[in-house]
Amino acid sequence: MFGPEQGHFALALACVLALVQFAVPLWGANRRDARLVGLAPYLAVSQLLALGYSFLCLVMCAVSDDFSVQNVAANSAVSKPLLYKITGVWGNHEGSVLLWTLILAVCGGAVSLFGRNLPDILRGRVLAILGGVSAGFQMFCLLTSDPFERVFPAPMDGQGMNPLLQDPGLAFHPPILYTGYVGFAVPFAFAVAALIEGRVDAAWGRWVRPWAVAAWCFLTCGIALGSWWSYYVLGWGGYWFWDPVENASLIPWLTGTALVHSAIVVEKREGLKIWTVLLAIATFSFSLSGTFLVRSGILNSVHAFANDPARGVFILALLAIVIGGSLALFAWRAPSLTSTGLFSPVSREGSLVLNNILLCSICAVVVTGTMYPPFMQLLAGRTISVGKPFFDAATIPLTLPLLLAMGVGTALPWKRAQLARTFSHLYVAAGIAAIGLALCFWKLSGILPIACGALAIWVIAASVSDVLRRIGIGHTSAQGVWERMKNLPRSSWGAALAHIGAGITILGLCGMSQAKHAIVEVHIGETRSLAGDDWTLLDVHDYIGPNYKAMQADIAIRHNGKLVTILHPEKRDFTTQSQTTTEVAIHTNFITDLYGVVGDRHGTGKDATYVLRLHRNPLAPWMWLGGLVMAIGGAFSLSDRRMRIGAPKRAAARNMARA
Amino acid sequence: MSVTRRGLLTAVPIIGAGVLGVGFWRMLSDMRSGAFDPRAIKNPNVGKPIPSFAMPGLPGLGDGFTDAELKAQHRPVLVNFFASWCIPCVAEMPGLRAISRNMPIWGIAYEDKPENASAFIQRDGSPYARVASDRHGRVAIDWGVTGVPESFLVAPGGRIIWHGSAALDPQIYEAEIRPRLAGL
Numbered sequence: 059m060f061g062p063e064q065g066h067f068a069l070a071l072a073c074v075l076a077l078v079q080f081a082v083p084l085w086g087a088n089r090r091d092a093r094l095v096g097l098a099p100y101l102a103v104s105q106l107l108a109l110g111y112s113f114l115c116l117v118m119c120a121v122s123d124d125f126s127v128q129n130v131a132a133n134s135a136v137s138k139p140l141l142y143k144i145t146g147v148w149g150n151h152e153g154s155v156l157l158w159t160l161i162l163a164v165c166g167g168a169v170s171l172f173g174r175n176l177p178d179i180l181r182g183r184v185l186a187i188l189g190g191v192s193a194g195f196q197m198f199c200l201l202t203s204d205p206f207e208r209v210f211p212a213p214m215d216g217q218g219m220n221p222l223l224q225d226p227g228l229a230f231h232p233p234i235l236y237t238g239y240v241g242f243a244v245p246f247a248f249a250v251a252a253l254i255e256g257r258v259d260a261a262w263g264r265w266v267r268p269w270a271v272a273a274w275c276f277l278t279c280g281i282a283l284g285s286w287w288s289y290y291v292l293g294w295g296g297y298w299f300w301d302p303v304e305n306a307s308l309i310p311w312l313t314g315t316a317l318v319h320s321a322i323v324v325e326k327r328e329g330l331k332i333w334t335v336l337l338a339i340a341t342f343s344f345s346l347s348g349t350f351l352v353r354s355g356i357l358n359s360v361h362a363f364a365n366d367p368a369r370g371v372f373i374l375a376l377l378a379i380v381i382g383g384s385l386a387l388f389a390w391r392a393p394s395l396t397s398t399g400l401f402s403p404v405s406r407e408g409s410l411v412l413n414n415i416l417l418c419s420i421c422a423v424v425v426t427g428t429m430y431p432p433f434m435q436l437l438a439g440r441t442i443s444v445g446k447p448f449f450d451a452a453t454i455p456l457t458l459p460l461l462l463a464m465g466v467g468t469a470l471p472w473k474r475a476q477l478a479r480t481f482s483h484l485y486v487a488a489g490i491a492a493i494g495l496a497l498c499f500w501k502l503s504g505i506l507p508i509a510c511g512a513l514a515i516w517v518i519a520a521s522v523s524d525v526l527r528r529i530g531i532g533h534t535s536a537q538g539v540w541e542r543m544k545n546l547p548r549s550s551w552g553a554a555l556a557h558i559g560a561g562i563t564i565l566g567l568c569g570m571s572q573a574k575h576a577i578v579e580v581h582i583g584e585t586r587s588l589a590g591d592d593w594t595l596l597d598v599h600d601y602i603g604p605n606y607k608a609m610q611a612d613i614a615i616r617h618n619g620k621l622v623t624i625l626h627p628e629k630r631d632f633t634t635q636s637q638t639t640t641e642v643a644i645h646t647n648f649i650t651d652l653y654g655v656v657g658d659r660h661g662t663g664k665d666a667t668y669v670l671r672l673h674r675n676p677l678a679p680w681m682w683l684g685g686l687v688m689a690i691g692g693a694f695s696l697s698d699r700r701m702r703i704g705a706p707k708r709a710a711a712r713n714m715a716r717a
Numbered sequence: 718m719s720v721t722r723r724g725l726l727t728a729v730p731i732i733g734a735g736v737l738g739v740g741f742w743r744m745l746s747d748m749r750s751g752a753f754d755p756r757a758i759k760n761p762n763v764g765k766p767i768p769s770f771a772m773p774g775l776p777g778l779g780d781g782f783t784d785a786e787l788k789a790q791h792r793p794v795l796v797n798f799f800a801s802w803c804i805p806c807v808a809e810m811p812g813l814r815a816i817s818r819n820m821p822i823w824g825i826a827y828e829d830k831p832e833n834a835s836a837f838i839q840r841d842g843s844p845y846a847r848v849a850s851d852r853h854g855r856v857a858i859d860w861g862v863t864g865v866p867e868s869f870l871v872a873p874g875g876r877i878i879w880h881g882s883a884a885l886d887p888q889i890y891e892a893e894i895r896p897r898l899a900g901l
Contacts, residue, residue, distance in 0.1 A: 332726060340730065347737075356744050370745045374738070381734050389727045433740055436747070441759045 062127045065115025066206040069156070072108035072163070073196035075101055079166070079189030083182035087254075095182035099170035102185050105192065106167040113147075113160045116205050120147050126212035129153060129205045135218035137605055145229035146219050151353065152205035154232060158349070159195045161233070161240040162188065169244060169269075176265060183251035184244070191243055194376045202369045221606070221632045221639050227287040235280030235307060239345040241273025242314060246342035249335045250384050253391040258331040263324030266338065268696055270321060274314045275692035281307050282685030293640040293655045295575055295673040297681060300449045302357035305428040306348030312421040313341040316414045318692075323407050326472060330407075332392050333414070339388060343381040350377055356432055402474045409467035416460040423452040454506050461513035461564065464557055465491075465520030469527075487523045491516035498568070507571045514564035521557040525550070552695025556688045563684030569677025579660070579667045589674045591652070592616045596624070598659070598668060606630040608641075611656040611668060615645070625654040627670075648683075651675040760861045760869075760880040767875045768859035772849035775826060775835040781849035782823065788875030793901055795822045795894065796869045797845070797885070798857055800829045801837035803865045805884045812886035813844035819890070820898070821846040827865050828854045870894055872901055 079101035086094025116129070120143045125131040133150045134143055148157040166188040173181050199205070222228075248266040252258045284307070289297040298304060317337040323330040351357050354370025401407050427444045434442045469483050481488075494515030498508040526532075528550065529542040574589040585594040596612040613625045625643035632639065645652040657669035747753030762768075767788070772781040787794060797813065799806040813822060824845035826834035831850050838845060851857055860869065863882065870879035879897055881889065 332723065336726060336730065343734070350741075354741070354745060355748065356741060368749075370741075370748075374741055374745060378738055382738070385731050385734055389731060392727060393723060429737070429740075432744060436740060436744055436753065 060115045060118035062115060062119050062124065062206040062208065065112045065119070066204070068108045068112035068115065069196060069200060069206070072105050072112060072159075073193055073200060075105040075108060076189045076193035076196055079105055080186050080193055083186040087179050087182050087186075092178060095178050098182040098185040102163070102166035102170045102189065105189065106163040109160050109163045109196075113156055116153060116156060117144055117147050119206075120144065123216070125214070125216050126208050126210070127205075128207040128209045131209055131213050131216045133216065133219055135216040138219060139224070141226070142219060142224050142229065146223075148232050149219060149223050149228075152199070152203045154236070155195065155199045155203050156205050157233060158236055158240060159192060159199060161236050162192050162195065162243055165240060165244050166192065180251055180255065183254055184247040187247035187250045188243060191247075191380060194380065198369075198372055198376060202372050221630070221637055222291060225287065225291055227283060227291070231280060231283045231287055234276055234283060238273055238275075238277025238280045239307075239310065239349065241269065241276055242310060242338075242342045242345050244269035244273065245317060245338040246384070249338035250387060252335060253387045256391055256394045258324065258335060258395050260325050260328050263321050263334070267318070267321040267325060270314065270317050270338070271692050271696055274311070274318050275689040275696075277307065277311050277314060278685050278689045278692070281311060282682045286682045289678070290642050290644060293642045293671075295573065295653055295671070295675065297570065297678070300427070300446050302428050303348075303352050305424050306351055309421055309424055309428070310341050310344040310348065312417050312424065313337055313344060316417040316421075317341050319410050319413050323410050327407050329401060330411070330414075331395050335392070335395070336388065337414075339381075339384045343377075343384070346377055346380060350374060357428070404470065404475045404477055406467065406470045406472045406475070409463050409470055412463050413460065413467065416456055416463070420453050420456045420460075423456065424449070427452070450506075454510065457564075458509055458513060461510070461517050461561075464517045464560065468521065468524050468553060468557065483527055484520060484523070487516060487519035490519035494519075502568060502572055504571065507568045510564055511568040514561040514568065517564070518558050518561035521554040521561070525554045548698040549695040552691045552693070552698065554691070555694055556691030559684045559687030559689075559691055561684070562680050562687055566677045566680030566682075566684055569680065570675055573673060573675045573678075575671065575673040577669065577671050579669050581665075581667055586672070588672050590617065591622065591674065593654070593670070593672050595668060595670065598656070603630065606632045609656065609659065611654075611670070613643070613654050613670065615652055623652065625652065627654045627656040629656050646679055648679050649677065651678040760877075760882075762861050762877050763880050765877060767871055767877060768856075770856045770859065772825065772851055772856060775831050775838075775848050775850050777835055777839070778843070778848045782847050784875065787823070787871060791873050793820060793873060793898055794871045795820055796825065796871055797822055798825050798827045798851075798860070798862050798865050798867045800827045800865045801833045802829065806866045809866050809884035809886070810841060810844065812884065814842060815887045816885060816890045816894075817844040817846070819895075824848045825856065826850045827857050827862065828852070870897060
């Protein structure tokens with residue numbers, strides 16, 4: 059019922075359905091044939107069902123230990139826990155491509171179900187574009203990375219999974235990240251459909267924005283989760299390494315953030331239309347290119363997939379069709395989109411333009427830094443690595459004005475603002491930021507962390523004071539405040555939350571710039587001090603785990619003689635994979651992380667010494683907490699009545715009734 | 718034709734995507750032919766004279782050698798860093814023995830106990846004309862060795878003209894080393 063052959067067949071069926079989903083509605087839309095266009099949602103849902111079935115088959119193969127399937131034999135083992143048998147399905151190249159296409163199909167299904175109020179032609183075209191992209195990736199899956207490939211004779215047991223990947227954080231990182239990447243396919247499809255139609259208006263901005271916001275929330279969570287995983291699993295005490303694969307997720311996040319903001323201008327002012335269409339195309343193109351770069355082996359990264367240049371050629375061809383095709387369409391059709399409305403530099407839309415310029419500049423910096431080494435090697439034959447110093451030096455100065463503008467922007471009205479009036483709303487926030495600056499001077503060292511920290515406090519203070527002003531705190535009765543709170547659009551709450559989240563993340567980054575660490579070699583009972591805390595190695599003992607041998611250390615941390623906590627970091631030897639992992643021990647009070655790692659044992663008996671790595675990471679949890687707050691802000695904004703897709707049509711109906 | 722904002726918005730992404738696309742395509746095709754390797758290790762000492770050193774020999778395999786002796790050679794010498802604990806080095810031995818029929822190979826045992834290294838290279842017949850022991854890896858640091866096995870082609874007079882960071886075999890010898898010998 060759920061065997062590999064059924065899964066393979068369902069995948070092929072989904073691919074055929076996707077091709078039909080691409081061709082029929084486009085043709086129907088061209089002929090203005092409502093019946094053909096109306097097929098699109100049914101095709102999208104059936105494609106989703108076929109693909110879902112196929113994915114379920116792969117999961118069942120993994121769960122039932124069917125080692126005749128190459129993919130299961132290479133990545134699973136009988137002794138693997140059930141959770142990791144399931145999540146391990148997307149922990150490898152073939153399975154992750156299948157998951158990628160499944161999420162794309164889910165997006166198509168979501169447009170079919172939630173997009174009932176879109177004009178039929180637009181919805182048909184959007185689904186057709188999604189179907190085309192789906193078909194391309196399903197062909198990639200079928201032709202170059204078949205997850206259902208069989209081996210004969212089937213091995214008795216699989217080769218098992220990298221123990222580093224057996225972690226709940228990593229198990230759910232890929233689906234969330236992919237949902238973010240793939241989710242931007244919907245704004246992309248909307249952009250291409252609008253180009254075909256030759257019309258972008260306020261309604262289009264309103265339709266496209268929820269999809270962009272949803273994808274953005276997932277991408278934010280995915281990036282934060284990946285960063286958190288590398289912090290507590292890899293045991294280096296680092297959280298972001300400017301690794302090409304990390305950059306590949308940051309680049310679409312930056313353009314996606316710009317898109318989420320520029321779509322507001324389309325909706326409210328019918329401006330930045332061409333720019334928004336271009337951003338929608340660029341964001342998805344960067345998502346696709348990121349996938350391509352990771353899997354082709356071009357970039358030298360710590361995230362190694364089984365690299366195969368043949369796969370790279372296929373994806374590159376696919377990219378050329380999708381990106382080249384959409385950009386060519388853009389060049390051809392963009393001139394027909396006309397912009398209305400004039401922009402005053404000091405206005406909400408003016409600040410959103412500034413936000414877009416800065417975000418895209420940061421994006422350009424990250425793209426340059428990421429692509430420089432391979433291109434340098436190609437053109438000049440020299441190997442160069444571009445790392446943290448470049449990215450820090452080039453991105454932080456661009457982030458400072460962005461933070462400054464984030465605080466001012468939400469306080470500005472549309473069209474034309476009076477500076478004096480705006481500043482009168484902001485002086486409380488500015489005062490808090492000034493106190494924050496003093497605090498940063500006291501606590502932080504280095505001019506950039508101080509500036510970033512103060513501006514992050516400014517962003518938080520300005521966002522809070524903006525909400526307080528809107529709900530009338532201080533000049534309305536409690537009843538009035540409550541009424542205003544209920545009436546304040548959820549998108550305003552969402553924007554404020556997202557901005558506060560960004561501020562929290564930046565504060566976390568500033569705190570981490572002050573992190574202290576020491577690598578020490580101690581006997582049992584010895585004490586070392588690090589940044590005011592005394593770390594004592596109490597004891598070390600060995601024990602046997604389910605599929606590993608472990609060495610566990612007990613480290614007591616005292617502050618001014620008072621016991622703070624006892625950490626139990628471990629070092630585990632996985633015998634079957636002959637791999638060692640470190641289990642980091644972290645004690646957090648949400649202000650400071652105390653982070654301990656145990657390394658090698660030297661010598662035996664009483665003379666044995668142990669290598670320990672001790673970290674004191676101020677504000678570390680804030681980095682991911684901020685990411686979560688940003689995503690919650692996005693979700694809040696999604697629940698806004700205005701963002702719900704039904705709204706425009708109701709408004710249109712009302713207008714018609716009035717006429 | 719004047720440069721308009723709209724023209725720029727159209728041209729820049731297309732040109733950018735085009736340049737990236739052509740670049741990626743070149744990289745992929747070069748990767749398949751072996752000309753482009755993103756994981757390649759470039760040694761900064763290629764083209765420069767060998768660093769100075771003096772190393773003892775291994776038990777039962779004669780004295781070690783010094784940079785002066787290597788510089789005094791009249792034929793090109795292949796210098797090979799190896800270790801008995803290194804699996805690719807074990808796999809490399811038959812290839813080295815084949816190459817040693819064409820040119821002299823001088824071995825340097827990297828961070829290895831002398832008796833282990835000696836037993837290892839005598840087990841199936843030594844490919845090395847001379848062997849020295851770099852017990853603590855100091856010499857390897859001067860040469861810029863990142864791991865074992867790594868090999869250097871040293872021209873008469875002591876200039877490094879080629880560096881390889883993979884296990885050698887006759888194919889690599891024919892493709893990479895032999896053409897360079899012709900020019901000397």
